[in-house]
Amino acid sequence: MRKNNMILLVEDNPDDEALTLRALKKNNILNEVVVARDGAEALDFLFGAGAYAGRDLALMPEVILLDINLPKINGLEVLEKIRANERTRLLPVVILTTSNEERDKIKSYTLGANSFIRKPVDFQQFSEAIRQLGVYWLVLNQSPPVVRG
Amino acid sequence: MGPESPGGTSQSGRRYWKILVVTLGVTCAVGAGLYQLAYLYVLNEAERNIQALLLAHKGTHRYIQEVMHPAFYKLKAEGMVAEKFYSPEILSSSFIVRNEHKAYNEERKAAGLGEVYYKMAALNPRNPVNKADALEEKLIRMFNENKEIKDYRKVVRIDGKDYLYVALPFLVNQERCMKCHGDRGNAPLGLQALYPGQGGFNEKVGDIRAIESIRAPMEHQYYLLYIFVASSFSGLLVLAGLLLFNTRLREMVRARTHELEQEVVERRKAEEEVRQVNEVLEERVEERTAQIAAANKELDSFAYSVSHDLRAPLRGIDGFSQALLEDYGERLDETAKNYISRVRAGCLRMGHLIDDMLQLSRLPRGEILRQEVDLSGVAGEIAEELQRTAPERRVVFEITPGVKVSGDAILLRAVLDNLLGNAWKFTAKTEEARITFGHQEENGKEVLFVRDNGAGFDMAYADKLFGAFQRLHSSQEFEGTGIGLATVQRIIHRHGGNIRAEGAVGQGATFYFSVC
Numbered sequence: 001m002r003k004n005n006m007i008l009l010v011e012d013n014p015d016d017e018a019l020t021l022r023a024l025k026k027n028n029i030l031n032e033v034v035v036a037r038d039g040a041e042a043l044d045f046l047f048g049a050g051a052y053a054g055r056d057l058a059l060m061p062e063v064i065l066l067d068i069n070l071p072k073i074n075g076l077e078v079l080e081k082i083r084a085n086e087r088t089r090l091l092p093v094v095i096l097t098t099s100n101e102e103r104d105k106i107k108s109y110t111l112g113a114n115s116f117i118r119k120p121v122d123f124q125q126f127s128e129a130i131r132q133l134g135v136y137w138l139v140l141n142q143s144p145p146v147v148r149g
Numbered sequence: 150m151g152p153e154s155p156g157g158t159s160q161s162g163r164r165y166w167k168i169l170v171v172t173l174g175v176t177c178a179v180g181a182g183l184y185q186l187a188y189l190y191v192l193n194e195a196e197r198n199i200q201a202l203l204l205a206h207k208g209t210h211r212y213i214q215e216v217m218h219p220a221f222y223k224l225k226a227e228g229m230v231a232e233k234f235y236s237p238e239i240l241s242s243s244f245i246v247r248n249e250h251k252a253y254n255e256e257r258k259a260a261g262l263g264e265v266y267y268k269m270a271a272l273n274p275r276n277p278v279n280k281a282d283a284l285e286e287k288l289i290r291m292f293n294e295n296k297e298i299k300d301y302r303k304v305v306r307i308d309g310k311d312y313l314y315v316a317l318p319f320l321v322n323q324e325r326c327m328k329c330h331g332d333r334g335n336a337p338l339g340l341q342a343l344y345p346g347q348g349g350f351n352e353k354v355g356d357i358r359a360i361e362s363i364r365a366p367m368e369h370q371y372y373l374l375y376i377f378v379a380s381s382f383s384g385l386l387v388l389a390g391l392l393l394f395n396t397r398l399r400e401m402v403r404a405r406t407h408e409l410e411q412e413v414v415e416r417r418k419a420e421e422e423v424r425q426v427n428e429v430l431e432e433r434v435e436e437r438t439a440q441i442a443a444a445n446k447e448l449d450s451f452a453y454s455v456s457h458d459l460r461a462p463l464r465g466i467d468g469f470s471q472a473l474l475e476d477y478g479e480r481l482d483e484t485a486k487n488y489i490s491r492v493r494a495g496c497l498r499m500g501h502l503i504d505d506m507l508q509l510s511r512l513p514r515g516e517i518l519r520q521e522v523d524l525s526g527v528a529g530e531i532a533e534e535l536q537r538t539a540p541e542r543r544v545v546f547e548i549t550p551g552v553k554v555s556g557d558a559i560l561l562r563a564v565l566d567n568l569l570g571n572a573w574k575f576t577a578k579t580e581e582a583r584i585t586f587g588h589q590e591e592n593g594k595e596v597l598f599v600r601d602n603g604a605g606f607d608m609a610y611a612d613k614l615f616g617a618f619q620r621l622h623s624s625q626e627f628e629g630t631g632i633g634l635a636t637v638q639r640i641i642h643r644h645g646g647n648i649r650a651e652g653a654v655g656q657g658a659t660f661y662f663s664v665c
Contacts, residue, residue, distance in 0.1 A: 015465035022472060069457050098457045098464070100507075121460055121500035123468035 005031045005138060008061035010042040010078065011096075012070050019123065020065070020096075023130035031138060034061065039073030042066070043081055046088050060091060060146050063137040066113075068097045068104055076107055083112040090144035092137055168391045176384030183376040192304070195313035195365045202265060203317075203361065206246050213242040235339055243269055247278065263310070263366035269319055271359040275349030285362050288316045292357050304367065311367040320358040327354060452510045459503050467496040505632035508563075512639050517557040524597065525552045527562050528569060528586040535573045544576060549587035552597060554664040560640045561664070567633040568599040568660050575658065576603035594663060602657035606650070614650050637662075 007024075011017045017035055024033065036042035042064075044050035048057050064082070068075035075095065082088045094115040095108045108116050117133065120126050221240065224230045237244040247269065254264045270281035272289055281289055288301055301316040322330065329336055330352040352358055470492045478486065525548055532546040554561070569584065576582035585600040606614065615638040616631075637660075641648045645665035652658030 013461055013465075015468070016461060019464065019468040019472075022468070098460045099453070101453060119460075119464060121463045121467055122497055123464070123471040126464065126468065 006059065006061045007031050007033045007138075008036065008042065008045065008064045009033050010036045010039065010064065010066045010070065010075065012037050012067065016067070016119070019126065020130060023123075023127040024134060026127055027131035027134055029131075029134035029138065031062070031134075038071045039075065039078040042078050043073065046082065046091075047085065057087060058146055060088070062092070062143050063133075063141075064091055064093045065096045065133075066093055068095060068099055068108070076104075076111060079108065079111045079113060092141065092143060094133060094137065096133075164395065168388060168395070171391060172384045172388040175387045176380050179383040180376055180380030183379055187376055191311075191367045192313060195367045196315075198265070198365045199313065199315050199363050202267065202363065202365075206250070206267075206361075209246050209249060210242045213240075213245055233339060235343065243279075244276075265366070266312075266362070266364035268362045269359045270362045271320075271349075273348060273351070274359070275344045277348070279359070281360075281362075285316070285360060288362075289357060289360055292316075292318045292360065305364070312364045313367055314362075314364045316363075317361045318357045319361045322352045322354050322356050322358050324354055326352065326358075330358065448510065452507055455503060455507065460500060463496045463500055463503075467493050470496070502632075505636070509632050509636045509639065512560070512636065512643065517560065517643055519555045520558060521553055522556055522558045522561050523551075523553050524561065524565065525550045525586070528552075528565050531562075531565055531569045532584070535569065542577070542582070544573065544582040544584060547583065547585040547587070552586070552588050554597070556644050556664045557640075560643070564637050564640050564662070565599070567637045568662075571633060571660075572599055572601035572603065572658075574603075575605075576601050579603050579657075591661075596661050596663050598659050598661045600657065600659040605652040605654050605656045605658050607654050608652065611650055611652075615648070 007029075009017065009020060011020060021033060021035075024031075034045060036045055041051070045052045045055070046060075048055040066075045066078060070078070073081075075097070079093055079095075082091060082093060089112075092114045093112070094117060095104075095113045096117050096119060097104065098119050100118045105116050115133075117129055120129065218240070221230065225232070225234070238248075247267075250265075250267045254267075257264055268285070269279055270285035270289070271279050272281055272286060274280055291301075292298060299318070301314075303314050305312050305314050320326075327335075329340055330349055333341060333347060333350040336350065470489045474481070474486065474489055481489070528548045529546075532548065536542070536544070565586070569586070572584040576584065579602055581602075583602050586598070587600075588595055588597045590596070615634045638648050641662050641664065646663040648660060648662040650658055650660050
């Protein structure tokens with residue numbers, strides 16, 4: 001079993017993508033980051049379909065940072081599919097969103113999100129959030145074993 | 150349903166039987182009554198006729214004895230009549246009355262009236278004409294045996310006609326009668342010569358020698374006809390009356406039934422109209438409800454969009470401004486850095502604004518969840534939080550303990566958050582700042598208040614305090630978005646309460662509010 005410290009960032013907004021990557025870098029989180037620009041791409045990556053056909057499915061992200069508002073397939077649907085699939089159902093999923101709607105929080109946790117983090121407007125706060133997130137999920141947290149297909 | 154019920158025919162049949170029975174009953178009763186009256190009348194008439202006849206006979210007797218006899222004896226004394234002369238046609242009152250009655254009956258017959266039987270009946274008369282028949286003999290004996298009986302009356306029927314028969318004792322033998330009616334040998338010779346045989350002799354003193362036997366017709370055949378006609382007429386009258394009454398009743402019932410049916414029809418019509426109006430109203434309510442639901446949904450998605458789409462670019466602006474400062478800071482002069490920090494401050498302010506707007510728009514639009522809320526406790530917690538944010542500030546909090554109301558705990562906490570937060574904010578430049586939470590009575594109602602001795606406001610703008618984005622102070626003076634009091638007012642109104650503010654510039658402000 002190969003241990004991999006990859007992060008899957010599902011984010012459609014290029015600004016947020018850039019800021020997230022910057023915040024990770026700033027906080028010396030140098031793990032590989034795979035960016036999916038919409039829900040469909042994220043699922044393709046996870047299940048080795050579409051552009052990612054033939055990918056080694058033994059390589060699964062340490063943590064998935066998942067936005068809710070996404071084109072094509074939204075974040076909650078992505079989460080639902082992740083939890084429905086035997087290979088991916090145990091992957092840690094952190095909802096990283098602009099929303100602080102109660103119903104989004106309820107829906108996220110109901111579908112099995114491991115965490116829900118609201119992106120602050122203040123970049124310093126945002127950066128701090130990313131730092132703590134990285135420390136927790138990549139260092140402290142013991143990720144589940146990869147399920148072999 | 151029609152007015153005729155299935156049992157109608159037999160019911161009306163029974164009704165006719167009743168009418169028939171009543172009619173027959175009335176006819177019989179009236180007939181019987183009339184018959185009885187007529188019978189009594191006829192009987193009375195017969196009695197009166199007999200009385201009149203007897204009195205007339207008595208008068209004749211008296212005339213013969215009191216007028217004719219003295220006149221005869223006078224003529225005899227004067228020698229106008231032979232000493233031995235005797236003739237019953239002239240001297241016997243009985244003879245004369247009997248024959249006078251015979252003539253009377255002939256006259257009656259000629260006049261078409263029934264004969265009146267009259268006889269001075271005796272057991273042993275001189276003239277066989279006066280011989281009593283079987284009934285009369287029996288009656289004479291009865292009278293003789295029972296002296297206290299003074300008369301005998303009976304209605305008898307002969308050849309289908311009713312007669313009143315009356316018998317009265319007529320002649321009672323006196324001592325003086327014995328001269329002519331005693332032993333024949335002792336009687337005057339003239340009398341013996343005139344009446345051979347024993348007739349009229351051998352009577353005894355005290356015996357009833359003869360009775361008056363009278364029988365008068367009771368001519369009530371005519372009355373029977375009248376009675377029949379009258380009673381039938383009465384019966385028919387009653388029948389007609391009953392039928393008329395019945396018809397009238399039926400008409401009344403029919404009219405009333407018709408009225409009731411009309412009423413029922415009208416009522417149904419009215420009910421139908423009400424039902425239709427209700428349907429229309431329900432449809433409208435459903436429409437409106439759907440419209441409101443749609444509007445709410447739109448508002449929700451609008452708020453959601455605001456939450457996401459307005460904040461995301463802000464984060465970009467702030468993030469890249471920060472990146473600019475961090476990565477290119479050494480190539481920027483102080484003015485440029487100042488501008489960038491202003492850009493960032495603007496971003497943060499707008500972020501707060503968006504959050505406050507969202508809070509205002511998210512206030513529940515449906516029913517609020519009521520429970521008992523200890524506002525004093527909540528106020529205490531908020532005061533502690535405020536103190537923690539700026540431990541260097543000296544602010545006296547006066548919180549009346551035990552103020553409890555019924556309302557939504559989260560929303561009421563937001564109210565106190567805003568009001569106490571405002572008080573905290575506007576006393577920032579006040580020495581010996583004092584913030585009070587308490588309650589008082591106004592017109593019998595409990596009113597809560599939050600008072601401070603801070604910057605206050607001009608009462609001229611009091612009505613603008615609660616409008617969204619309305620601010621009475623510049624951002625430089627006191628920060629804020631101008632949404633807090635709008636939110637507070639909305640929550641208070643949602644609870645059915647009121648809120649108002651009093652204050653003066655530099656003398657603090659008091660917010661009075663009630664929760665129903």
